Amino acid sequence: MNEELVAALAAAVGLPLPADRLPEVAASLEAQIAAGGGSTADELEGVEPATMFDPRFER
Amino acid sequence: MNAPWELGLAEAARLIEAGELAPSELVSSVLERIDEVEPLLHAFVSVDGEGALRTARAQDSAPGGPLRGIPVAIKDIFDVAGFPTRCGSDAYADVPAASADAAAVARLRAAGAVVVGKTTTHELACGVYTPPTRNQWDLERSAGGSSGGSGAAVAAGAALGAIGSDTGGSIRIPASHCGIVGVKPTYDLISRAGALVLSWSLDHVGPLTRSVEDAVLLLSVLAGVQLSSDGDVSGLRVGVLRDAPFSPFEPDVGTALDDAVAILAAAGVAVDDVAVPALDRSLSAEFAIVAAEAASYHEARLARAADRIGDGVRGLLEVGLLLPSSIYLRAQRTRRALQQSVADAFDEHRLDALVAPTVPAAAQRVEQLEYELGGAAEPVIEALVRTTAPFNLVSMPTVAVPTGIGAGGMPGSVQIAARPFEERTALRLARTIERAAPPLGRPRGLEAARVNPV
Numbered sequence: 001m002n003e004e005l006v007a008a009l010a011a012a013v014g015l016p017l018p019a020d021r022l023p024e025v026a027a028s029l030e031a032q033i034a035a036g037g038g039s040t041a042d043e044l045e046g047v048e049p050a051t052m053f054d055p056r057f058e059r
Numbered sequence: 060m061n062a063p064w065e066l067g068l069a070e071a072a073r074l075i076e077a078g079e080l081a082p083s084e085l086v087s088s089v090l091e092r093i094d095e096v097e098p099l100l101h102a103f104v105s106v107d108g109e110g111a112l113r114t115a116r117a118q119d120s121a122p123g124g125p126l127r128g129i130p131v132a133i134k135d136i137f138d139v140a141g142f143p144t145r146c147g148s149d150a151y152a153d154v155p156a157a158s159a160d161a162a163a164v165a166r167l168r169a170a171g172a173v174v175v176g177k178t179t180t181h182e183l184a185c186g187v188y189t190p191p192t193r194n195q196w197d198l199e200r201s202a203g204g205s206s207g208g209s210g211a212a213v214a215a216g217a218a219l220g221a222i223g224s225d226t227g228g229s230i231r232i233p234a235s236h237c238g239i240v241g242v243k244p245t246y247d248l249i250s251r252a253g254a255l256v257l258s259w260s261l262d263h264v265g266p267l268t269r270s271v272e273d274a275v276l277l278l279s280v281l282a283g284v285q286l287s288s289d290g291d292v293s294g295l296r297v298g299v300l301r302d303a304p305f306s307p308f309e310p311d312v313g314t315a316l317d318d319a320v321a322i323l324a325a326a327g328v329a330v331d332d333v334a335v336p337a338l339d340r341s342l343s344a345e346f347a348i349v350a351a352e353a354a355s356y357h358e359a360r361l362a363r364a365a366d367r368i369g370d371g372v373r374g375l376l377e378v379g380l381l382l383p384s385s386i387y388l389r390a391q392r393t394r395r396a397l398q399q400s401v402a403d404a405f406d407e408h409r410l411d412a413l414v415a416p417t418v419p420a421a422a423q424r425v426e427q428l429e430y431e432l433g434g435a436a437e438p439v440i441e442a443l444v445r446t447t448a449p450f451n452l453v454s455m456p457t458v459a460v461p462t463g464i465g466a467g468g469m470p471g472s473v474q475i476a477a478r479p480f481e482e483r484t485a486l487r488l489a490r491t492i493e494r495a496a497p498p499l500g501r502p503r504g505l506e507a508a509r510v511n512p513v
Binding site: 006009010013014015016017021024025028029032033035036037038039041043044047048049050051 | 260337340341342343344346347350361362365374375377378380381382383386387388389390391392393394395396397398399
C-alpha cells in the first residue's frame with residue numbers, strides 16, 4: 001500500500017486527506033487489509049455475513 | 060450513619076419507596092458528592108444540579124416508578140432533552156441542544172430516575188482512555204473507555220447508576236478499571252435510538268452500577284423486562300476461557316480469574332476450562348467492522364470537519380472509508396463463524412455460561428500507550444479490546460463483576476457471558492462471585508487526595 005494509491009483512493013471517494021496524513025493512513029490501511037477481517041476466504045466458504053434487512057414498512 | 064450518596068441504587072429505591080428517604084435528600088447528597096470528587100475525577104461534561112433538584116423535589120410527595128428519585132448519569136453520546144450531545148468531540152461542539160431524550164434516557168425518566176448530568180466519553184465513543192477523566196483508585200490512571208465518565212462517576216458515588224455504550228468493551232472496560240459492575244446485554248435488548256452510532260451492528264447500550272443487584276434494577280427498566288439475579292447456581296456449567304485472545308494477561312488478572320472460578324465451584328457450579336480457538340480472530344473482525352461502519356456513519360462530517368476530530372479517531376475513520384468492502388464482509392462472515400464456534404462449545408460442553416478475564420491488565424496510566432504482556436509490548440487498545448470484543452461480535456449478554464483488589468492495588472474483574480437473551484444466568488453467576496469476593500475497600504486515589512471515599 002503506497003501513499004500515491006491511498007491518495008488516489010481518498011480522492012475517488014471524496015475524502016479530504018492532507019498529504020501529512022498519508023503515511024499514517026497508508027500504514028493503518030495496509031495493516032487492516034493484512035488482518036483480513038479475521039478469517040480467510042477459504043475458511044469462510046459457505047458462511048453468510050451477519051447482515052440483515054427488516055422488510056417491514058413500519059418500524 | 061452513611062451519607063445517602065453511599066447507598067446502593069436498589070437500597071435507595073427501597074428506602075424511598077418505604078418513605079424513609081426523600082428523593083430530594085438523595086439527589087442533594089449526590090450533588091454534594093459531585094462537587095467533592097469532580098475536581099479530581101473529571102467524570103462529567105455537564106451537571107444539571109438545579110434541574111435535578113427541581114425534579115427530585117417534585118417527587119418527594121408523589122408516587123413514582125421503580126427508580127423514583129434515583130440520581131443517574133448519562134454518557135454524553137445519548138440525547139438528553141435540553142442539553143447538547145457533544146460526544147467528546149470538537150466536531151460536535153456546536154450542536155444544538157437535543158429536543159428529546161434518547162429512548163434509554165426516556166425509559167429511565169419514566170421510571171422516576173433523576174438525571175444529574177452527562178458524563179465524559181472517549182471521542183465519538185471510540186477509545187479506551189476518556190480524557191480528562193481519572194480513576195479513583197489511582198488518579199494517574201485512566202478510568203477506561205469509552206464510557207469512562209460513567210464508570211468513574213458511579214464508582215465514586217457521583218451517581219447511583221449510569222448508562223454507557225459497549226461496541227467493543229466500552230462498558231466493561233471502565234467497569235473493570237473502576238471496580239464496578241458493567242452489563243453489556245444481548246444485542247438490541249435496549250434501544251439505541253437517540254444515541255450516537257459507532258457501529259450499527261456492534262453497539263450495545265447497558266448500565267454501570269456499584270452492584271449486581273443495582274444493575275438488575277437498571278437493566279430491567281432499560282429493557283422493559285423483569286430481570287433477577289436471585290436463584291441457586293448449583294448445577295450450572297461454566298466454561299473458563301484462558302487461551303488467546305484472553306491471554307496473555309497480568310498475574311493479578313490470573314489470580315482474579317482463579318478466585319472467581321473457586322467461588323463458582325464452591326457454590327456448586329461445574330467449572331472447567333474450555334477452548335474456543337476461533338475467538339482469536341475477534342480483534343481483526345472487530346476493528347474492520349467498527350472502522351467501516353463508523354466511517355460510513357461519519358462520512359459527511361469527515362468531509363466537512365475532519366480537522367475537528369482528534370488524530371486517533373480520525374485515522375480510524377479515514378481508514379474505514381478506504382477499507383475494501385471485501386474485508387468488511389469477511390469480518391461480518393467471521394462474526395457468524397465465531398457465533399457458530401461458541402454455540403458448538405456450549406453444546407459440546409453443555410455450558411450455561413463462560414467466564415473470562417474482563418481485561419488482561421489493570422487500568423493503564425493516562426499517558427501509557429502499551430502494556431507489557433507475555434514478554435511483548437502490546438498497544439493498550441488492542442490489549443483491552445481483544446478480551447471484550449468477542450462478546451460484542453457474538454452478542455452474548457455479558458456482565459463484568461469485581462473480584463477484589465489485586466496485589467498491584469487496582470480492582471480485578473471477570474466477565475460472565477451467557478447464551479443470548481439469558482441475562483438472568485449471567486447476572487446470577489455474577490451475583491454469586493460478588494457475594495463471596497472480598498470488598499474493594501477504600502479507593503486510595505481519593506484517599507490520597509483527602510476526599511471522603513466510597
